[in-house]
Amino acid sequence: MSDSVGSWFAVGTIGSIITGGAASVVPGYFGMEGYGFNFFVILCVASVIFALVALIAVAGFFNLVVRYLREISENTGSARRSM
Numbered sequence: 001m002s003d004s005v006g007s008w009f010a011v012g013t014i015g016s017i018i019t020g021g022a023a024s025v026v027p028g029y030f031g032m033e034g035y036g037f038n039f040f041v042i043l044c045v046a047s048v049i050f051a052l053v054a055l056i057a058v059a060g061f062f063n064l065v066v067r068y069l070r071e072i073s074e075n076t077g078s079a080r081r082s083m
Contacts, residue, residue, distance in 0.1 A: 005057050005060045005061045005064065006057075006061075008053060008054075008056070008057035008060070009054050009057035009058060009061070011050070011053060011054075012050045012051065012052070012053035012054025012055070012056075012057055013050075013054045014050075015046070015047075015050030015053070016047050016050035016051040016054060019043050019044075019046040019047040019050060020043075020044075020047040022043050023040055023043035023044050023047060026039050026040045026043060027040060
């Protein structure tokens, strides 16, 4: 899990930027009726999904940090007790 957190964050961030940028360009080229509107909605939904992937990856990173800090505090606590 710790190796893939950065990868998932990159995928989510880059995917969100690309799909969000594409969604902002669609109305200028295709208009907002028919096919253009459907394409715009699909890109907006994909952008939100990619943003959620990035948010989950950040939460996973914070979880790893908390686990690491907890492990360090347990190790230093046991070292202090043994003195």
